[in-house]
Amino acid sequence: MTKADIISAVQQKMGFSRRLTSEVVDDLFEIIKKTLLNGESVKISGFGNLEVREKNARRGRNPRTGEEITISARKVLRFKPSQVLRKAINNRS
């Protein structure tokens, strides 16, 4: 499943031209990205939430050398799947 497949699915539903569909889908990505880059979560009911989390600095270890290092504070993106999606994937809906 790639962006092209998603565009095809949307195109089939909407009956838009390929070009318009691709533009709309790209814009949808842009909006999601822009929101996340602003530090705001994107919550899609029935699918899941994408959120930016602040991680504190912590002590870590280079797994290869065993050397101790400090992992700096950072922001990471996390996806929390909805119960609906979890059930669908396990075919227990």
Add this chain to the structure above:
Amino acid sequence: MNKSQLIEEVAMREGLNLKMAEIVVNTFFDSIAEGLARNERAEIRGLGSFKVKDYEGYVGRNPKTGVAIEVESKKLPFFKVGKELKERVDS
């Protein structure tokens, strides 16, 4: 931002009515979800990829009562953020 806000923004930016934008947004997430339900990975360049990870069953414990329970094997959707977005989120 929730789904209705996303729909509104797509509608506004693309000059679609709300109903159309809603179908676009729903179809988008549904097609990823349906792919995942078929164990297919979904790669969205510039954002990241979704895939299904298999977890084996294990014997767990109810943390409150200490009673051992069998946790069944399960599949969970997993999102791996794309490199570019990962770096930009942190900067």
